[in-house]
Amino acid sequence: MNTLPQQLANGLFLGSMYGLIAIGYTMVYGIVQLINFAHGEIFMTGGFGALTVYLYVLPDGTSMWIALPAMLIGGGLVAVLIAVGAERFAYRPLRGAPRLAPLITAIGLSLALQQAVFNWYPNAKTDRNFPQIEAGPWHIGSISISSGSLFVIVAAPLCMAALALFVSMSRTGRAMQATAQDPDTAQLMGIDTNKIIVIAFAIGGFFAAVAAVSYGLRYGSIQYNMGFQMGLKAFTAAVLGGIGNIYGAMIGGLVLGLAETMATSYIDGIPGMQQLGGGGWSSVWAFVLLILVLLFRPQGLVGERVADRA
Amino acid sequence: MRQRSLVILTSVLTTGALTLTACGSRDDSGDKSSSSKTEIIIGVDAPLTGQNSATGLGIQGGVQIAVDDANKNNTVPGVTFKVQALDDKAIPASGQQNATALVNNEKVLGVVGPLNSGVATQMQQVFAAANLVEVSPSNTAPELTQGKNWQTSKSRPFKTYFRTATTDALQGGFAAEYASTTLKKKNVFVVDDKQTYGAGLAKLFKAGFTKNGGKVAGEDHVNTGDTDFSALVTKIKKSKADLVYYGGQYDESEKLTKQLKDGGVKVPLFGGDGMFSDTYIQTAGKTSEGDLVTSVGQPVDSLPSAADFIKKYKASGLKGDYGTYGGYSYDAATAIIKAIANVVKDGKVPDGARAKIVDEVQKTKFEGIAGPVSFDEYGDTTNKQLTVYQVVSGKWKAVKSGTFNG
Numbered sequence: 001m002n003t004l005p006q007q008l009a010n011g012l013f014l015g016s017m018y019g020l021i022a023i024g025y026t027m028v029y030g031i032v033q034l035i036n037f038a039h040g041e042i043f044m045t046g047g048f049g050a051l052t053v054y055l056y057v058l059p060d061g062t063s064m065w066i067a068l069p070a071m072l073i074g075g076g077l078v079a080v081l082i083a084v085g086a087e088r089f090a091y092r093p094l095r096g097a098p099r100l101a102p103l104i105t106a107i108g109l110s111l112a113l114q115q116a117v118f119n120w121y122p123n124a125k126t127d128r129n130f131p132q133i134e135a136g137p138w139h140i141g142s143i144s145i146s147s148g149s150l151f152v153i154v155a156a157p158l159c160m161a162a163l164a165l166f167v168s169m170s171r172t173g174r175a176m177q178a179t180a181q182d183p184d185t186a187q188l189m190g191i192d193t194n195k196i197i198v199i200a201f202a203i204g205g206f207f208a209a210v211a212a213v214s215y216g217l218r219y220g221s222i223q224y225n226m227g228f229q230m231g232l233k234a235f236t237a238a239v240l241g242g243i244g245n246i247y248g249a250m251i252g253g254l255v256l257g258l259a260e261t262m263a264t265s266y267i268d269g270i271p272g273m274q275q276l277g278g279g280g281w282s283s284v285w286a287f288v289l290l291i292l293v294l295l296f297r298p299q300g301l302v303g304e305r306v307a308d309r310a
Numbered sequence: 311m312r313q314r315s316l317v318i319l320t321s322v323l324t325t326g327a328l329t330l331t332a333c334g335s336r337d338d339s340g341d342k343s344s345s346s347k348t349e350i351i352i353g354v355d356a357p358l359t360g361q362n363s364a365t366g367l368g369i370q371g372g373v374q375i376a377v378d379d380a381n382k383n384n385t386v387p388g389v390t391f392k393v394q395a396l397d398d399k400a401i402p403a404s405g406q407q408n409a410t411a412l413v414n415n416e417k418v419l420g421v422v423g424p425l426n427s428g429v430a431t432q433m434q435q436v437f438a439a440a441n442l443v444e445v446s447p448s449n450t451a452p453e454l455t456q457g458k459n460w461q462t463s464k465s466r467p468f469k470t471y472f473r474t475a476t477t478d479a480l481q482g483g484f485a486a487e488y489a490s491t492t493l494k495k496k497n498v499f500v501v502d503d504k505q506t507y508g509a510g511l512a513k514l515f516k517a518g519f520t521k522n523g524g525k526v527a528g529e530d531h532v533n534t535g536d537t538d539f540s541a542l543v544t545k546i547k548k549s550k551a552d553l554v555y556y557g558g559q560y561d562e563s564e565k566l567t568k569q570l571k572d573g574g575v576k577v578p579l580f581g582g583d584g585m586f587s588d589t590y591i592q593t594a595g596k597t598s599e600g601d602l603v604t605s606v607g608q609p610v611d612s613l614p615s616a617a618d619f620i621k622k623y624k625a626s627g628l629k630g631d632y633g634t635y636g637g638y639s640y641d642a643a644t645a646i647i648k649a650i651a652n653v654v655k656d657g658k659v660p661d662g663a664r665a666k667i668v669d670e671v672q673k674t675k676f677e678g679i680a681g682p683v684s685f686d687e688y689g690d691t692t693n694k695q696l697t698v699y700q701v702v703s704g705k706w707k708a709v710k711s712g713t714f715n716g
Binding site: 003006007010011013014118125126127129132136137139144146147148149215218219220221224225226229260261262264265268278279280282283 | 359360363364501504529530531532533535536537538539540541542543544545547548561564565568569572573574589592593594595
């Protein structure tokens with residue numbers, strides 16, 4: 001049995017999730033040169049927001065086909081509010097401060113959000129079950145796709161296409177590009193840069209919430225600390241693709257997901273490498289790939305070399 | 311004006327802080343006058359939040375009920391028992407810190423825990439140095455009691471360490487025997503989480519399974535905290551295994567079994583007692599149907615001796631799964647309390663009480679709620695009962711109980 005198509009599909013599903021989260025890192029970095037380390041936790045709160053909608057807002061036994069859009073909106077709303085709130089109250093006061101100050105703030109905020117959910121969300125100290133779509137798995141040739149994977153493989157390209165259209169076509173999108181290139185000049189040209197920054201945080205938050213819903217659907221449960229590992233991987237994806245570039249984030253995510261899947265499935269088949277393959281080593285190979293890419297292309301896969309940035 | 315108020319504020323704060331500190335130290339020394347009974351603390355160390363916490367809270371609850379019973383029945387005259395439960399989050403380093411904290415509290419005369427074998431390896435030395443007795447209701451790694459070379463020459467590393475659970479040497483073998491003879495499985499894929507407990511258990515299962523004539527279709531390892539197992543699932547599918555064995559905890563296996571079934575691999579997942587938790591079924595839902603675990607002892611629900619315990623547990627509103635180790639935790643705490651009863655007379659704690667209690671626990675022999683309680687020369691329980699459980703209609707159902715002697 002040839003497992004390559006299935007493994008490629010596995011990599012795409014995982015990579016799409018990384019990519020959705022990575023968008024948040026990369027957009028914020030592109031505009032304010034801040035690595036928002038609390039973004040992993042914004043992803044997590046998006047998941048809990050969606051769960052809250054399902055458990056406490058919708059009536060019991062609502063069909064998932066109706067509940068899912070409501071959960072996406074609810075989770076998105078929570079994540080956007082927290083992302084925008086973080087920008088307004090934690091990052092904006094530090095806009096002129098040395099680069100290290102907002103970075104430390106971001107780490108502090110990340111811990112605060114994690115502990116807040118841990119302490120105050122009902123029963124969040126252990127895994128919280130996430131509602132499932134009772135359908136599938138579907139089979140296409142030798143590939144089988146579960147309902148959660150189907151969701152992410154549909155949602156991620158839709159989100160990406162919408163974002164690409166928004167950034168290149170709309171007035172706000174072009175203002176966003178201008179702000180990323182040169183915030184001071186953009187402001188002189190009459191662009192409200194504060195508004196642009198808020199929009200960047202909001203889009204990142206919403207995409208993270210979509211990723212969180214896919215996470216819940218694919219793995220069956222969400223945890224208060226799920227943002228840490230996923231956030232770290234997504235940040236890696238953003239750097240891999242070229243931080244600051246939204247297409248790079250998605251490509252970086254896909255490459256990272258594929259690399260992890262391939263490392264799990266094929267490295268230990270290479271003679272002499274049995275000890276270095278398998279699931280336990282997948283992250284190691286993903287980071288080896290990151291180091292190699294950064295050695296030869298410090299700007300990332302599709303990033304542009306910008307001398308005065310990073 | 312502003313400066314003056316600052317001075318006042320500072321002095322008020324300083325005075326307040328000093329007063330509070332004084333209160334603290336007075337409290338510590340002056341408790342004997344306030345109560346006529348001596349207070350003795352039974353320490354508990356288990357994961358109470360995060361990973362493994364459903365099982366860990368069951369340990370805390372089991373000890374709490376044992377202590378409540380001892381206080382109610384006045385088992386040790388002149389003594390009131392209290393429980394001090396510390397959270398190790400299933401992290402070995404936290405366990406070691408907790409062990410140090412418990413050792414430094416003179417009122418602690420015995421400790422129940424930890425849940426995880428990997429955590430236990432970091433705690434044993436701390437307790438041994440202080441002669442403080444430690445009884446684990448759940449550690450199953452053989453080397454904890456029988457030394458690193460337990461397969462060739464057994465030697466007990468720490469005389470303060472005991473356990474009411476039997477070892478993986480028996481659990482792995484028992485599971486292998488059930489897989490070969492009852493389930494008639496021929497081809498197994500073995501996965502473990504690289505931890506002391508999981509890797510050890512997987513190795514013993516593999517050894518037993520191949521000895522019974524089975525084949526190992528493949529092997530892989532995961533990291534604790536991993537969530538995406540889709541690549542592993544595809545590998546398992548390709549290997550055409552008719553059974554997957556998992557050495558590890560429910561946190562990863564509940565996601566693995568869901569992804570296995572979602573990926574079209576319709577074979578049961580078989581695991582050890584680390585997977586034996588109600589949370590496993592809740593999270594994996596229908597996909598857990600038919601999965602199997604082995605666990606130590608006989609099912610608490612079926613034991614008449616434990617009926618009273620279960621009633622109390624449910625009535626008390628305690629959280630966690632009592633089913634896995636609650637009964638063993640009750641027995642572990644009771645063993646310590648009975649030992650204290652032989653050492654502490656009329657509420658007077660003699661010099662070197664901790665060492666004497668260790669000797670008394672070694673001599674323990676009584677009928678516990680989960681079976682007879684006594685320890686062999688290594689500190690292992692003499693109760694070698696094991697049970698296979700299977701998920702049937704969304705519940706763990708005991709399918710076979712027995713003993714296994716290697």
